[in-house]
Amino acid sequence: MMRTLRKKTRLVLFIALAGFLGLIFFQWGFNIMGIGEERETDIAKVDGIPVSYTEYLRFAQQKEMEYRGISMDDVWTLMIEEVMWQRLTQKEKFGVTDEEILMVIRNNPPREVLESEYFQDENGQFDYGKYLELLRAPQSRPWLLEYERNLRKELPREKLRSLLATLGWVSPYEDSMLIAAQTTRYDVTVLMLAYFRTRNLFTISEEDARTYYNSNRERFKRPESKILEYVFFERKPSQYDTTEAREAIEDVVARLEEGEDFLMVAQEVSDDSVVVREFEGETGLQPYLMEVYKRLKDGEVSDMIQGPHGYELIMRVSRGKLYHVQKNIDVSRMTLGDIYEKVMAFKETAHEIGFDSAASELDLQVRTTYPLRTDKITFPVRDTDGLAAFLKKAKRDEIGGPFGSMGGFYLFALDSVIPAVQPAFEEIVPQIEAMMDRDFVREKTDSIIHEYYDRLMSGATMEDIARDDSLIMYSSNTDATLDQMRMSVGDDFAGTIARLEPGQLSTPLIGEWAAYIVRCDAKRSVPFDSSMIPALQLKRQFRVQQLSMDIFEPEELEDKRDVFFE
Structure with a gap:
């Protein structure tokens, strides 16, 4: 009787909370982000297709019933996929009779x-x-x-x-290229000039650095940045959520006492989809569960266990086998409503007495960000575009947020502005020299490797050059495939070798970390065998995956979850 009453009470509370959220967002018209005055009704726009907040709530409730324990981030991803599916099937006119x-x-x-x-x-x-x-x-x-x-x-x-x-079809030509990459073996000789060796060939004088600085002043200009102060509202389960999970396990115990089957109940209510566990040895089960399991006899049910994610029950079935039911302590919508009230109370108080004073009054710690630029937001919030918009026009006494993150919600206020500045040469000498290194090393390496190439074209051998010059690194590789060389040195290197015939020499190849000259010494084919088939299959799978990503990844996505405190 009490179990049924509790379930009905939870339903009433959920309906009341949903109505409260609707009142907040659709009648009161609160603009909780502090960025504009227009009232929001859509939680997302997927390639221009609006998704209303009520549609999102219905979708979330449906997925929570289908997948126990699903996270709200997963619900969001599924909703985006659902919109993309609907758009694609309508666009391509896939019907059914x-x-x-x-x-x-x-x-x-x-x-x-x-x-x-x-x-x-x-x-x-x-x-x-x-x-x-x-x-x-x-x-x-x-x-x-x-x-x-x-x-x-x-x-x-x-x-x-x-x-x-x-659409994962691969043309015969592509197949032939994939097969050739595995069946063609090469013997190659390589001259390599690494950039780190070239660095010791030149020095950067103060005069050189000043000249470089004056020619590239825009590269060293520091744009305006701002420091924000913030408070953080942690998204963590409340006592209500803990009680909810504990009572759910108590409901399970009551149903078992009434004679219901443990496995059937676990499959119905457990937040962990794995309800049957089979294991071997001491390490096959978490230590806290193993300790309880050892005390049980076959067919015996444990007392309530408090685990890392919530409350659990196990029934020992036989040696190395048990049934398991788990109810997680998750942040409920009611708890989110409480956090929302605290956020709004802080914003109201901060507008009256100031950000720092409100934080002190509500016992919240105020921290500051590192200097932020509107074109490069790396602060850990979900809506970086929204934070950039607030940062761009932030003024004293304005509060931005809440901005959702993995663990809670941020509110921001402007702390200070660091104006754009052209730093003096003396302040940034190490930075100037580092940039010069990157530019000059590549130029110097390119010049030297072309000198080597000219000598080779004049009749010198690779062996002669390697013997006479300690800068160069000389190596031979035998019986290598293009796939192996692509994985070890890179696509450009493998592509260069593929164009060579025995006895031919490549032109200089300027890579990411070194420059190369390659000679093809031998080229031969080996029979195709079954071990080479997986590469062809992977090519098809990769193509299907890429197509799926291109089709189901929206080009434009407006994420307004922060506006609705989701």
Whole structure:
């Protein structure tokens, strides 16, 4: 009785909280970001397609029912994918006919029907006749309508997935190149001049540095930056959330005492999808669970266990096997509502008595950021564009936020402004010399490697150059494939070798860390074998993955979760 009452109470509280949030965002019109006055109703825009806050809440509730323990970040990702799926299926006009729906319903029973004991015959096999009776029964109409609705949504996506799979096709020419990269073996000789060796060939005088500084003054100019002060509201579970998780485990205990099956209850309510655990040895289970497991007899249920994520129960089934149910202590929407009230109370107080005084009155620590630039925000907030917008026009007594982060919410205020400045030469000599190093080393290396190349063209050998000059590094590589050389030295290096025939010499190759001249000494083919097939398969998989990323990654995404305190 009490368990049922608690469940109903939670439902009432959730509905009340949802109504409260709706009142805040749609009737009061609070602008909690402090950036503009326009009232927001959309939590996102995905390539121009708006997603209202109410649509997002419905979607989140649905996913929380489908996937126990799902994080809100995962819900957000799924929502973006859902919008992209809908847009793509509508754009490409992937439809489904009534005949296709009927065929699927007749020939593909849902998983819950396939796994139901009611639809099994005396041998434990699925009885198709019973399924047909279910389809003909008038009582099945609501269920069939729901099944049809889901099929009309999913079948176009299956067609699209099939199409995407075919787009992983690789042309015969590409296949031949992939095969050649594995079946063609090379013997090569390389002259390499590393940049770090070239660095010792020149010095940078003060006069050189001043000349470089005067010619590149814009590169050394420091743009305006600002320092913000901030307070942080930690997003952590409340006592209510702890009680909620503990009472959920107490509900499980009560159901077990009433005779319900442990495994069935665990599969229904556990926040951990792994409810059956099989293990070997002492290290196969977390120490705190192993300690409880050892004290149990087969078929015995433990007392409530407080684990790292919440409360747990286990039942020892046999040696090396147990059933497990877990209820996480998560931050509830009610707790988020409490945090929201604290944030708004701070903002109101700060507007009246000042940011620092409000923090002192509410016992919050004020910290400052490092100097921030609007074109380069690296502070750990989710909405860096929003923080850049606030930073750009921040004035005294203005408060920006809340800005969501991984662990909570930030509120910002302007602390100080560091104006743009052209630093004097004497202040930044090390920085100037570092830039000169990068520029001059590459130029010097390029000049020297071309001198080596000219000597080779005049009749000198690689061996002669390596023997006469200690700067150069001489090496030989035998029986190497293009794939191996690409992985060890890079694509440009492998591409250079692929163009060479035996006895040919490459022109100088200027790489990221060194310059090279390559000679192809030998080139031969080996038979294609089954060990080379995975490379062809990986190429197809990579192409499908890239296509999927290009298709389902929105070009423009407006993320307004901070506005709605999500």
